[in-house]
Amino acid sequence: MLVCEDLHKDYLVGNETVCALDDVSVRVERGEFLSVMGPSGSGKSTFMNMVGCLDTPTQGRIIVDGETVSELSRDALAEVRNRKIGFVFQQFHLLGRTSALDNVELPLLYAGLPRAERVARAEEALERVGLGDRMGHVPAQLSGGQQQRVAIARALVNAPVVLLADEPTGALDSATGVEIMELFQELNEAGITVLVVTHEPEVAGYARRVLRFRDGKVIADERQPARMTA
Amino acid sequence: MPLAELLRVALEALRVNLMRSVLTMLGIIIGVAAVIAMVTVGAGAQAEIDRQISSLGSNIFMVMSGTRSRGGVRTASGSEMRLTVADARALKAEIPEIVAAAPTMRGVGQVVVGNTNWSTTIQGIDNEYLVARGWQIDEGRDLEPQEIRSGSKVALLGSRVATELFGAANALGQTVRIKNVPFVVVGTLLEKGQSSMGSDQDDIVMIPLAAARGRVLGRSGPRSDAVSVIFVSVAEGWMMDDVERQMGEVLRQRYRVRAGADDPFAIRNMSEIVETRAEARQVFNILLAAVASVSLVVGGIGIMNIMLVSVTERTREIGLRMAVGAKGRDILLQFLVEAVTLCLIGGVLGILCALVITFGIARIAEWPVLLQWPVVVLALGFSAAIGIFFGFYPARKAAAKDPIEALRTE
Numbered sequence: 034m035l036v037c038e039d040l041h042k043d044y045l046v047g048n049e050t051v052c053a054l055d056d057v058s059v060r061v062e063r064g065e066f067l068s069v070m071g072p073s074g075s076g077k078s079t080f081m082n083m084v085g086c087l088d089t090p091t092q093g094r095i096i097v098d099g100e101t102v103s104e105l106s107r108d109a110l111a112e113v114r115n116r117k118i119g120f121v122f123q124q125f126h127l128l129g130r131t132s133a134l135d136n137v138e139l140p141l142l143y144a145g146l147p148r149a150e151r152v153a154r155a156e157e158a159l160e161r162v163g164l165g166d167r168m169g170h171v172p173a174q175l176s177g178g179q180q181q182r183v184a185i186a187r188a189l190v191n192a193p194v195v196l197l198a199d200e201p202t203g204a205l206d207s208a209t210g211v212e213i214m215e216l217f218q219e220l221n222e223a224g225i226t227v228l229v230v231t232h233e234p235e236v237a238g239y240a241r242r243v244l245r246f247r248d249g250k251v252i253a254d255e256r257q258p259a260r261m262t263a
Numbered sequence: 264m265p266l267a268e269l270l271r272v273a274l275e276a277l278r279v280n281l282m283r284s285v286l287t288m289l290g291i292i293i294g295v296a297a298v299i300a301m302v303t304v305g306a307g308a309q310a311e312i313d314r315q316i317s318s319l320g321s322n323i324f325m326v327m328s329g330t331r332s333r334g335g336v337r338t339a340s341g342s343e344m345r346l347t348v349a350d351a352r353a354l355k356a357e358i359p360e361i362v363a364a365a366p367t368m369r370g371v372g373q374v375v376v377g378n379t380n381w382s383t384t385i386q387g388i389d390n391e392y393l394v395a396r397g398w399q400i401d402e403g404r405d406l407e408p409q410e411i412r413s414g415s416k417v418a419l420l421g422s423r424v425a426t427e428l429f430g431a432a433n434a435l436g437q438t439v440r441i442k443n444v445p446f447v448v449v450g451t452l453l454e455k456g457q458s459s460m461g462s463d464q465d466d467i468v469m470i471p472l473a474a475a476r477g478r479v480l481g482r483s484g485p486r487s488d489a490v491s492v493i494f495v496s497v498a499e500g501w502m503m504d505d506v507e508r509q510m511g512e513v514l515r516q517r518y519r520v521r522a523g524a525d526d527p528f529a530i531r532n533m534s535e536i537v538e539t540r541a542e543a544r545q546v547f548n549i550l551l552a553a554v555a556s557v558s559l560v561v562g563g564i565g566i567m568n569i570m571l572v573s574v575t576e577r578t579r580e581i582g583l584r585m586a587v588g589a590k591g592r593d594i595l596l597q598f599l600v601e602a603v604t605l606c607l608i609g610g611v612l613g614i615l616c617a618l619v620i621t622f623g624i625a626r627i628a629e630w631p632v633l634l635q636w637p638v639v640v641l642a643l644g645f646s647a648a649i650g651i652f653f654g655f656y657p658a659r660k661a662a663a664k665d666p667i668e669a670l671r672t673e
Contacts, residue, residue, distance in 0.1 A: 108590040115587065122583075124579075
């Protein structure tokens with residue numbers, strides 16, 4: 034479902050080439066709950082950007098849901114992101130002064146859906162994350178946990194093949210963080226593929242499978258039979 | 264993204280920074296208002312000039328006696344009455360391009376009806392005069408050729424005189440005393456308005472030349488058919504120069520002027536005098552419009568500046584929109600629509616300001632207001648064009664952002 038083959042990514046810093054990803058090959062099946070761990074600079078964010086179709090590798094191949102995305106143009110990548118990827122960020126990245134409903138509608142707007150369908154699907158997504166009664170609220174009227182739920186609804190609204198979460202609990206207190214991880218587990222159990230990037234072992238503990246990065250390489254790929262449940 | 268959504272996002276973004284948006288718009292508002300006001304006021308002034316030219320009569324020459332120096336005494340042109348009715352007839356007979364040649368004399372006198380009186384200009388005319396100067400009869404009739412010949416005591420009243428003496432009552436058939444001589448009113452004249460020199464052309468009484476010469480104005484020249492001014496009207500504007508030359512030849516021959524001697528007459532091209540002033544005003548209008556356009560361009564630069572700030576401030580928003588599927592074109596359009604919306608709102612407000620300014624100036628200067636809708640549409644189009652032109656660079660900058668970098672921005 035998600036295939037990365039021999040990924041290389043080099044950055045030019047000054048006149049020195051820095052290798053951010055070095056020969057990374059990973060396969061993720063539908064319905065997996067994967068966490069990506071590693072210290073900063075280990076290449077996990079670069080890996081995440083590649084899988085999220087925000088960036089293209091210097092070498093290697095990425096296949097998302099049967100579609101080879103590693104050589105697509107900027108606009109073609111935007112379309113793949115719109116149809117197949119759901120992002121959740123540490124800082125939520127909600128549009129201020131815009132209602133929860135409008136925030137969730139955003140991906141559908143770029144997909145060119147008619148208004149009635151956008152609203153119906155956005156409402157459904159908000160119900161799913163437990164914010165059915167907060168649809169008209171703007172981010173400033175919501176707690177951190179609620180804002181992250183809106184962001185998750187936004188990531189779910191276009192029925193993506195994979196949910197990519199970058200430090201989703203990093204800006205939340207631990208109790209709220211647990212609630213958010215619980216939501217991810219729920220969504221995963223309903224069949225959604227979830228990929229969480231984190232440096233916190235507790236967060237990684239909710240995943241079934243952990244991928245450890247160091248110096249641009251995958252140093253461990255473990256299954257966790259006894260994972261935590263929220 | 265549909266246009267309605269783009270517009271909603273743009274309006275929302277402008278509303279969030281309301282003060283900033285209004286200040287930015289101010290440049291466009293002032294520019295558009297200035298351009299429209301200038302063009303409109305210029306058009307009003309032009310219409311006023313056109314009216315003056317047409318009220319002068321078309322393609323008019325004034326022929327009058329020339330300057331003269333006799334025994335050390337120098338007299339200005341027109342102060343003597345050395346031209347005659349016969350000169351006027353000769354001009355018309357010999358130069359086919361002349362439509363009408365009207366000998367006239369002019370004086371000031373009191374006109375009395377019952378116990379009302381009014382001091383006005385008294386003009387002695389013949390049958391050519393109304394044609395030459397473009398006067399039209401409002402009520403009644405023109406003077407008959409027979410009345411002109413015999414110097415009958417009949418008069419035409421200018422609209423101002425008719426109002427002053429008779430108010431709303433009918434003046435036709437009434438008797439008025441001009442310098443104590445009774446005249447019967449046979450016609451009134453259609454209003455002409457101010458002359459190019461600012462005098463009221465309707466403040467006039469016209470009577471047969473012969474009647475004026477003898478008993479009313481009491482002026483006479485060296486000859487019994489002397490007149491002070493001959494108004495000559497020419498068929499087409501382009502004939503003016505040629506007719507002027509021909510008139511000079513005819514008159515020099517009639518007065519047996521030796522080569523090199525001063526002409527005993529002077530010819531003035533009346534339309535030219537007004538047109539020269541019109542041209543001067545035209546140049547002034549163009550200058551003002553140019554200055555106004557500069558302020559529009561400066562306003563546009565203000566738009567560009569604010570849009571650049573806005574793009575920088577909203578880098579994270581741009582990154583997020585890209586992450587959820589916005590293409591470069593979507594982002595470009597979003598900021599372009601925002602800039603154009605800013606400019607168009609400014610343009611509409613500018614047009615409203617221009618209306619206020621124009622009506623104000625028109626009221627003070629007593630010009631006709633000619634709000635030209637093409638200019639309004641042009642101004643709106645121009646402000647939209649400014650939005651696109653000055654909004655394009657910031658919008659392209661936004662569209663070219665790297666989503667990863669943009670999302671990472673604090």
